[in-house]
Amino acid sequence: MPFDADSLKYNENGLIPAIAQDAENGDVLMMAWMNAEAVRKTLETGRVTYWSRSRQSFWVKGESSGHVQELVEFTFDCDCDCILVKVRQTGPACHTNRRSCFYRAVRGAEVVELMQPEV
Amino acid sequence: MPFDADSLKYNENGLIPAIAQDAENGDVLMMAWMNAEAVRKTLETGRVTYWSRSRQSFWVKGESSGHVQELVEFTFDCDCDCILVKVRQTGPACHTNRRSCFYRAVRGAEVVELMQPEV
Numbered sequence: 001m002p003f004d005a006d007s008l009k010y011n012e013n014g015l016i017p018a019i020a021q022d023a024e025n026g027d028v029l030m031m032a033w034m035n036a037e038a039v040r041k042t043l044e045t046g047r048v049t050y051w052s053r054s055r056q057s058f059w060v061k062g063e064s065s066g067h068v069q070e071l072v073e074f075t076f077d078c079d080c081d082c083i084l085v086k087v088r089q090t091g092p093a094c095h096t097n098r099r100s101c102f103y104r105a106v107r108g109a110e111v112v113e114l115m116q117p118e119v
Numbered sequence: 120m121p122f123d124a125d126s127l128k129y130n131e132n133g134l135i136p137a138i139a140q141d142a143e144n145g146d147v148l149m150m151a152w153m154n155a156e157a158v159r160k161t162l163e164t165g166r167v168t169y170w171s172r173s174r175q176s177f178w179v180k181g182e183s184s185g186h187v188q189e190l191v192e193f194t195f196d197c198d199c200d201c202i203l204v205k206v207r208q209t210g211p212a213c214h215t216n217r218r219s220c221f222y223r224a225v226r227g228a229e230v231v232e233l234m235q236p237e238v
Contacts, residue, residue: 003225017136019147026145028138031201043225077220078213080128082150084221094197102203106122108163
């Protein structure tokens with residue numbers, strides 16, 4: 001069946017959550033948002049492209065930082081309302097310079113930091 | 120620092136996306152939503168609990184199907200607007216009886232099915 005980006009389910013702002021996972025070790029790196037055009041750009045260019053809600057513009061991940069995400073596999077879920085991209089991540093995925101945005105855990109009611117910024 | 124569920128950022132409906140990842144093999148299993156009370160229930164009970172948007176009620180994952188998610192690690196992202204739970208998943212996570220909800224990929228503009236329902 002041919003894929004149609006418009007067949008995914010977008011929220012009232014035309015956006016769908018997209019999870020990025022490290023294709024090599026399976027770490028979940030970040031979650032951001034795409035619109036239908038960002039989905040098409042991601043598939044056409046092989047560079048993972050989000051929609052920046054704060055800047056209201058396309059966000060080719062790593063365009064300014066160099067921390068690009070090369071698309072390895074594009075998947076979507078049973079309800080067609082969430083995307084999971086497996087990526088080859090150059091450098092840290094997080095703007096705090098950590099490998100993953102999910103660097104804090106809750107253990108015994110305390111917040112614990114799991115990783116440090118890369119240098 | 121003590122964790123406060125109210126310190127996470129919820130959307131206009133009081134919800135935050137929560138990604139569930141298999142703690143053993145790193146597979147991303149599903150994405151659903153929590154409100155602050157679901158976050159507290161998840162941490163207090165060790166049973167991953169979402170907020171069902173369609174039913175407008177708490178959804179203790181697996182309560183009816185038996186396909187429970189035992190909490191292994193609760194993490195959240197840099198912007199405090201997304202949760203990642205690592206879980207011990209009993210049975211399939213997806214309501215289609217597949218291990219993961221992300222069972223379809225886009226390859227060469229075609230939709231490809233990556234896994235079959237478990238029997």
